[in-house]
Amino acid sequence: MAEFAEYGKRRPVSGGASTRNRRGAFARNFWGKALLEVMERLADPGRLARGRTYARAGQVVSYRIEPGLVTAEVQGSQPRPFTTTCEIRRLRPEEVELVVEVIRSAPGMLARIVSGDLPRELAPHLVPETAADIDFGCSCPDPGWPCKHAIAVVCLLAERLDDHPRDLLAVRGLSIERLIGGVETTTEQVDETTDPYGNALELPELPAPRGGPALDELDPALLRRALRMLCADETTAAAGNRALVTMYSSMTRG
Numbered sequence: 001m002a003e004f005a006e007y008g009k010r011r012p013v014s015g016g017a018s019t020r021n022r023r024g025a026f027a028r029n030f031w032g033k034a035l036l037e038v039m040e041r042l043a044d045p046g047r048l049a050r051g052r053t054y055a056r057a058g059q060v061v062s063y064r065i066e067p068g069l070v071t072a073e074v075q076g077s078q079p080r081p082f083t084t085t086c087e088i089r090r091l092r093p094e095e096v097e098l099v100v101e102v103i104r105s106a107p108g109m110l111a112r113i114v115s116g117d118l119p120r121e122l123a124p125h126l127v128p129e130t131a132a133d134i135d136f137g138c139s140c141p142d143p144g145w146p147c148k149h150a151i152a153v154v155c156l157l158a159e160r161l162d163d164h165p166r167d168l169l170a171v172r173g174l175s176i177e178r179l180i181g182g183v184e185t186t187t188e189q190v191d192e193t194t195d196p197y198g199n200a201l202e203l204p205e206l207p208a209p210r211g212g213p214a215l216d217e218l219d220p221a222l223l224r225r226a227l228r229m230l231c232a233d234e235t236t237a238a239a240g241n242r243a244l245v246t247m248y249s250s251m252t253r254g
Contacts, residue, residue, distance in 0.1 A: 008077035016058035016075070017156055026055065030120055031165040032158035034127045039154045042131060043146050051151025060152050067173040070157055074149040076140055084149045085137040086157070088128050090173030099125045099174065100182040110183050114176065118165035126168050 019026060027033040040048060054060070054074065061081050063072035068090040073081040091099070102121055103109045109119055118126075128134040136146035146154070161168055169176070223244070227237040 010054065010057070010059060010077055011075055011079075013058050013061055013075045017060045017063060018058045019055050019156060019159055021159070022056055026052070026155045027158040027162055029162045029165070030123075031118060031127075031161040031168055034123060035154065035161060035168075036158045038128050038134060039146065039151060042134070043151055044144065047142075047144050047146065047148050048151055050148040051146075052155055054148055054152035055155035059149075060156055063153055063156060065157075065167055065170060067170060067175075070153060070171065072149075072153040072156075074138075074140075074152055076149060078140075082138055082140040082149050084139075084147075084153050086146075086150060086153055087135040087137070088171050089133045091125070095125060096174060096178070096182065100179065103179070104183050110180065113166065113169075113179065116164070116166055118168060126172055 025033070025036070027036050043051070059075045061073040061075055063070055068088060070086040070088070072084045072086075074084045075081045099122060102125065103113070106119070106121065109121070112119055136150035138147045138149045140147055140149055142148070166176075169179070224237060224241055227240045228234070231237040231240060
């Protein structure tokens, strides 16, 4: 167990990231509460209490959200702030496909997400569940995991998710553009499978037929052979051949 007294008192911060809540729970809405519940399962009660105190005191100087990572500067007892990280595992490709499938199967859900909302139906796919999904790091000397500085950062992140729940998508490495593209692509594929005979397909234009005299397209030898099969003798076949030539000539003349 770390002896926290040996680290000294925390140094006050001016202009740090402040929290709305000065007492009680930090998160008010579903997504912030879900994130805090994960942290509370992983942290020990003593560090949880100290981390909440740090968050309320404004000890988090600043923090930045990136895909899979939240990086913060947290002022502790040392002259310089500690660098604290909260890594949340990015979604794997197959997990992204599951998210896309849930959105595609729920009419109107994509529009809600684009407008800034994050439906609760996505919680099983977005909320980190275990230590395999979330990790904490800090440059402070406390060997605890997570330390109070990391807990303070998560408290602020939970409050942010109250107002900007869609930020959880960014943390899990899922952009809105990728989400929209995945839903639209899947929809196109489903439309094709529901039209097995291709009635809705747009076919290319047919080539313009090339016109020309009919006799030029015929093989005279084959024509005479066909006439011989139909006529009683060669004289009748020859007469039929001449009649066809005369007819085709009159058709193509004018």
